[in-house]
Amino acid sequence: MGSSLTMYISLVATSGVFSLFLFLYAYTKRAEMPGARTFMLYMIAQSIYIFSVAFQMVSSSLDEIMRWTIIQYIGMAPSPALGLMVVLQYIGKPVTRKMGTALFVIPAVSIIMVATNGYHHLFYKAVTVRHGSSLPYTDIVIGQFYVLSGIFTFGSMLAGVIVLARRWRHTKQNYKRQLATLITGQFLPIVAAFVYLMGLIPNGMDPVPVVICITSSMYIWAIVSTQMLTIVPIAKEMIFESMDEGVVVLDNANRLIDFNGAASRMLPPLGDGMIGLSLDEAWIRMTGSAFPLGGMSGIVQGELRWSNPNGELSYYQVRASVVRGRIGEIVGNLLMLIDVTEARRLRDQLEQLAYHDGLTKLLNRTSFFQRGKRLLNDTRINGAAASVVLFDIDYFKRINDTYGHETGDFAIKHVAAVVSRQLPPEALFARYGGEEFVICLPAGRSEAGRLAEAARAALAAEPLRANGESIVITASFGVSQSAEFDGESLPMLLKNADMALYEAKRGGRNLVRLFEEAVTV
Incomplete structure (x- = not known):
């Protein structure tokens, strides 16, 4: 049993170290990381929760256990709200001051209720040390506010999972690893907490800190492989998709690799099935002829005319720019389509009047x-x-x-x-x-x-x-x-x-x- 406790505490401590590492990383990248402050608070809260669990496990008396429990809730109670805020900022949804304040009402009250539980017993009706065990496990009888706090915790984490899952279909393939990491990071602690509350863990060990070790490892992996924290692709995608201008992204071989919603509205036949085709191949599928502003030397800027099935003409100003990599090498082209139909019609009207x-x-x-x-x-x-x-x-x-x-x-x-x-x-x-x-x-x-x-x-x-x-x-x-x-x-x-x-x-x-x-x- 002693070796089991040592292994458990080691895993818990590792989780805390990982959380501190993520805090320090976010701190160093705060200038280029959207939502860095919220993520730093999230990692600090997790660290407080995790380390207090470790110290609680080596406590020798009920009073000491309860003191560490109070500290534990200082980190654990706000963590779900902070995690939800990280998710909302990741998808580009602004968190207003009013919304942020509302999210921390129950966590703040929970901390107060735990700290003053000895006077009202509304959080824990009873806490006793389990006899006959060499490990410092406790048996608790939950109170009304414990239930309310649990509902808020589960609700916040589940809301984060749902919000991220709903973005799956609209997320480009290159960014789905980041999204999967965040969904897993929100979902696994829910499962672990549920299993713990159902009493399915041997000896009553809390599995959540160990699970956080896994999710933190995934975060670190995502940082290294996908730059998860230095860019916020879904938020950027929201900006990308909300642009009035159509944007078409080409690689250095002029193959189509991405486009936004405005581009697909301007050019209705443009679809995901054309990803990977050259610009000329995609244009031939759409119109029967090669891209009119292209040539052997690359993309040419100019005005593009598009006729819809009703015969109505639209005019788009095409602006091309080279996309360069980190060391200045050309990695692709960016085509921006600006709708100039109204301006063109006005020009035609003026020309009609003049000539x-x-x-x-x-x-x-x-x-x-x-x-x-x-x-x-x-x-x-x-x-x-x-x-x-x-x-x-x-x-x-x-x-x-x-x-x-x-x-x-x-x-x-x-x-x-x-x-x-x-x-x-x-x-x-x-x-x-x-x-x-x-x-x-x-x-x-x-x-x-x-x-x-x-x-x-x-x-x-x-x-x-x-x-x-x-x-x-x-x-x-x-x-x-x-x-x-x-x-x-x-x-x-x-x-x-x-x-x-x-x-x-x-x-x-x-x-x-x-x-x-x-x-x-």
Whole structure:
């Protein structure tokens, strides 16, 4: 029995030493360890509890045992509350002053009740030394407040286990060893205390200090292998997950190793099944093509366009940064996706207002001149022809006077829509002013004339339906070509097209005239 006691006390003392070591470690790392103060208090409380158990085991009288019991509760009573606070800080949940005060009410009262038990016997109804044993074991009859203190202790430790367990699914694989260590550190003392209270331990030895030796060893192992106390990965993960910006983490081979919730919301197909794929491979799975901002040399910063299944476009500013290791070596890349959709839409709206007609959404007069001059210059450099088509709506004033200006606006939009469908992609189409429109395209006069005729016929064949009425709208067209007047400016071509348009009007409207015909009639 003596050897059993010696072994037990040795294990208990070892537990205390481990707890002191963890306290000293937290103290040295306090500047870089979130929640260091709480963890230090937790380890000191455990040390007081454990060492007082050891001294209690070598006590020679009941009075001495009770004195060590009081000291034991100074450490044991607040330990569950401190452990719960460590867990809460680990997951990034702030512990308010009010919450902290509430957690220590019962521990404080427990210490007072144990210290004054001889006056009221509400904690222990009776404490007696077990006779016939060479070991200083005691038999106790628990009181009402012992039960309350036990409920609080078990509840605090169980709450810590539950809080940590609920984080398991949301914890990255690299950090699950830390989480498992903390869960075990909270759960094993619960089991040991329960077994002790059930009277299942031989000779009534308290197994909790021995179990703390195991959990402290696990903490030390986790410190060495996972830097459990110098970083708080779950708290960092909470920050990582709460960021509005999407974050994608790549290794030095541009393989996907992590991403946050914002990134998965921005890019819905992005999922855990893509972890380990290269960025290009993951992007091909999501879109069918390689990552648009990448290249053989690495990641390029820029703007990324994303289309959801509904066809809605989102725009993300991609910022890339290199992640370096402890000695400066490149270990990966960090991509940050910033949602600039609203800014892009505002920019597009401003651009629309600056370069496009507000009613028809066609190019406005100013924008047409800027782009038209570039088109003419390009065709001259390439030795090709370019043409200008000018047209306006026939009897537009009559439409306004008869049906009102709102219907007149509908007529202008109708003409823009019908003619747009007849034009090739390279054509510039603009509202020139009022009911007048202009087209510039890289084509000869004959081809431009055929296109103008197709637009004229389409307009005549497709009446405007407004206010329950069908309104036939026609237009007159004039066409001029740049190749025959080498070096002429866009204003001159417009003047020539306007002359041809005038001839179409004079000829009865709803006609197409080429500039050559205009000057020979």
